[in-house]
Amino acid sequence: xxxxxxxxxxxxxxxxxxxxxxxxxxxxxxxxxxxxxxxxxxxxxxxxxxxxxxxxxxxxxxxxxxxxxxxxxxxxxxxxxxxxxxxxxxxxxxxxxxxxxxxxxxxxxxxxxxxxxxxxxxxxxxxxxxxxxxxxxxxxxxxxxxxxxxxxxxxxxxxxxxxxxxxxxxxxxxxxxxxxxxxxxxxxxxxxxxxxxxxxxxxxxxxxxxxxxxxxxxxxxxxxxxxxxxxxxxxxxxxxxxxxxxxxxxxxxxxxxxxxxxxxxxxxxxxxxxxxxxxxxxxxxxxxxxxxxxxxxxxxxxxxxxxxxxxxxxxxxxxxxxxxxxxx
Amino acid sequence: xxxxxxxxxxxxxxxxxxxxxxxxxxxxxxxxxxxxxxxxxxxxxxxxxxxxxxxxxxxxxxxxxxxxxxxxxxxxxxxxxxxxxxxxxxxxxxxxxxxxxxxxxxxxxxxxxxxx
Numbered sequence: 001x002x003x004x005x006x007x008x009x010x011x012x013x014x015x016x017x018x019x020x021x022x023x024x025x026x027x028x029x030x031x032x033x034x035x036x037x038x039x040x041x042x043x044x045x046x047x048x049x050x051x052x053x054x055x056x057x058x059x060x061x062x063x064x065x066x067x068x069x070x071x072x073x074x075x076x077x078x079x080x081x082x083x084x085x086x087x088x089x090x091x092x093x094x095x096x097x098x099x100x101x102x103x104x105x106x107x108x109x110x111x112x113x114x115x116x117x118x119x120x121x122x123x124x125x126x127x128x129x130x131x132x133x134x135x136x137x138x139x140x141x142x143x144x145x146x147x148x149x150x151x152x153x154x155x156x157x158x159x160x161x162x163x164x165x166x167x168x169x170x171x172x173x174x175x176x177x178x179x180x181x182x183x184x185x186x187x188x189x190x191x192x193x194x195x196x197x198x199x200x201x202x203x204x205x206x207x208x209x210x211x212x213x214x215x216x217x218x219x220x221x222x223x224x225x226x227x228x229x230x231x232x233x234x235x236x237x238x239x240x241x242x243x244x245x246x247x248x249x250x251x252x253x254x255x256x257x258x259x260x261x262x263x264x265x266x267x268x269x270x271x272x273x274x275x276x277x278x279x280x281x282x283x284x285x286x287x288x289x290x291x292x293x294x295x296x297x298x299x300x301x302x303x304x305x306x307x308x309x310x311x312x313x314x315x316x317x318x319x320x321x322x323x324x325x326x327x328x
Numbered sequence: 329x330x331x332x333x334x335x336x337x338x339x340x341x342x343x344x345x346x347x348x349x350x351x352x353x354x355x356x357x358x359x360x361x362x363x364x365x366x367x368x369x370x371x372x373x374x375x376x377x378x379x380x381x382x383x384x385x386x387x388x389x390x391x392x393x394x395x396x397x398x399x400x401x402x403x404x405x406x407x408x409x410x411x412x413x414x415x416x417x418x419x420x421x422x423x424x425x426x427x428x429x430x431x432x433x434x435x436x437x438x439x440x441x442x443x444x
Contacts, residue, residue, distance in 0.1 A: 043376075048380055075427040081437070083353050122398035122400045318417045
C-alpha cells in the first residue's frame with residue numbers, strides 16, 4: 001500500500017514539475033511550485049524523514065510561495081519571450097537523464113541496510129545519541145551537537161543571504177532617486193475581505209503557538225529551530241497580509257528584526273565561545289553543566305533557540321523588504 | 329520493492345533535468361529561479377531516498393527496539409532547505425533590482441539593451 005502511495009506521489013511530482021516548466025503564466029507556476037513542495041514533503045515523510053518533511057512543508061509550500069508572489073508583484077506575471085533553442089535544450093537535458101537512469105541500475109538496492117551510506121557514521125550516531133545526549137530525536141542530536149559546526153555554517157549562510165537581500169532592496173531605484181519614497185498601500189491589507197480576516201484571526205495565534213511548540217519540543221519530536229523559525233515567520237507574514245504591513249511592523253519593528261537576525265547567530269557562536277572559556281573545545285557542550293549529558297541538552301536548546309531567532313528574523317525581513325518596495 | 333527503489337532514483341533524474349531545462353532554455357529570470365528550486369528539490373529527494381532503511385522508522389527513539397533510518401542525510405537536507413530559500417530570496421532580490429533598472433526580466437530584452 002505504501003509502495004503504491006509512493007509511486008503515486010512521485011508520478012504527481014513529475015507531472016507538476018512538467019506543468020511548472022511548460023506554463024506561460026508565472027503566477028500559475030508559483031502556485032504549482034507550492035503544490036510541488038507539498039507533494040515533496042509527503043514523499044519525504046514516506047521515506048522516514050519527519051523533520052525534513054516538516055521543514056519542506058513550512059518553507060517550500062509556505063514561505064517560498066509568498067516570497068515568489070511578492071517578487072512577481074514587482075516584476076510582472078507573464079513570461080513574454082518564447083523558449084529559445086527548444087530542441088537543443090531538450091537534447092542537452094535528455095542525454096544526461098538517460099545516462100543517470102542507466103547509472104542507477106548499479107546503485108545498492110533501495111532500503112538495503114548494508115548500503116555504503118549506512119556503514120559510515122550514521123549507525124554510530126543512532127547508537128551513541130542515548131548515551132551522550134539522551135534525547136529521543138536523533139536528528140536534533142546530530143544537527144545540534146555531533147555536527148554543530150555544519151549547522152553554525154548554515155546559520156551564517158542564512159544570515160548572509162538575509163543581509164544581502166536587505167542591501168539589494170533597501171537601495172532606492174536609480175530612475176526615481178529624486179522622488180519622495182511612498183510605500184505601497186501600507187495600511188490596507190486584506191482587512192476588508194470578511195472570510196480571510198475571520199479565518200486568519202482565528203488561525204494566527206494557533207500557528208504561532210505551534211511554532212513555539214516545534215521550537216521547544218524539537219528534542220522529543222520532529223522539529224527544531226529551522227522549522228520553528230519558518231512557522232513563526234509564516235504566522236507573522238499571515239498577520240501582515242491580513243492587517244497590512246504597518247501593523248505588523250508595529251508588532252515587531254524592523255530594528256528589532258535586525259537584532260533577531262544578528263542575535264540568533266551571535267547566540268549560537270556565543271555558546272561555542274562559552275564552551276571554550278569553560279575549558280572545552282569550540283561548540284563542546286559537555287562543559288556547560290556539571291553533568292556532561294545535561295550540558296549537551298542545555299547546549300542544544302540554546303543553539304536551537306539561536307537558529308530559530310535567526311531564521312525568523314531573516315525570513316520576516318526578506319518578506320518586508322519585498323512587500324515594502326513600491327512597483328516602478 | 330526493487331522497482332519502487334529504482335523509480336525513486338529515476339524520478340530524481342527526471343526532476344533534476346526538468347529543473348535544469350528551465351534554467352537553460354527559459355529566458356525569464358523568475359522561471360529560471362523556479363527551475364533552480366526544482367533542481368534543488370530533486371537533490372534533496374536523492375539524499376533522503378538514500379537514507380531510508382527498509383522497515384525503518386523516523387530516527388526518533390521509542391520504547392520498543394526499532395530499526396531507524398539514517399539521520400545524517402536528513403540533517404544535511406533539513407539545513408539545505410532553509411539555506412535554499414535564503415539563496416532563492418537573494419536571487420529574487422537581484423531579479424527585482426534588474427527589473428527596476430532594465431524594465432524587463434527577459435534575458436533577450438536585457439541583452440538587447442546592453443548591446444546599445
